[in-house]
Amino acid sequence: MDPEDLPLDRQLPDNLPSEDQIEGAKSRYTLIVQLARREQLTVRQLIGRLGGGRGHRTFAGTPVQVADAIQEWFDGGAADGFNIMPPVLPSGLEAFVDQVVPILQERGLFRTEYTGRTLREHYGLARPDNQYAGAAAPELASIGSAL
Structure with a gap:
């Protein structure tokens, strides 16, 4: 049309x-x-x-209003996570992190620390074996022994 x-x-x-x-x-x-x-x-x-x-x-509002809106959706089962897309970067993201995240943390809706150093550790997933570790290519092994 x-x-x-x-x-x-x-x-x-x-x-x-x-x-x-x-x-x-x-x-x-x-x-x-x-x-x-x-x-x-x-x-x-x-x-x-x-x-x-x-x-x-x-939506837009004060930090408390934004936290309230996020909590309303979360508590209502309408969302299990959010993508924050501020209209201005980086200042909009900084404002969210500095002003809204602490409110969500106080309410127990946002973590205050991670349980591991990596996402895999955070979710308690085992680290897969490296298929290349300890199995040097034959041409590299022969070069190494020649040196």
Whole structure:
């Protein structure tokens, strides 16, 4: 469908293609159309809603408000982890780490230390054997003995 056929200040037309006719992100397409219809959004409002997070939940607020929103989703079983995508880097990430993470730690929702030095150790996974350790290539062994 040509975007020029979508008047900005009107709701999505009834004759949109079905999910079967879409190539690409079919489920995202369906979610967006359902959102627009459920909330009776105009095309302009839909663009405004999706522009920042491409359909993912976005929110802003004080550090306490941000921590509250994360906790609400976590406690409600809506998420088991989060991708933090601040609008400005690196200052937005620094603000999150310095101001929101301590609140989440106080609430027991974010670790205060890791249990190991590596991700594998943190999850208690055994380190796999190195298939190359102790088995030098024959040409390297002969070079080593010649030296």
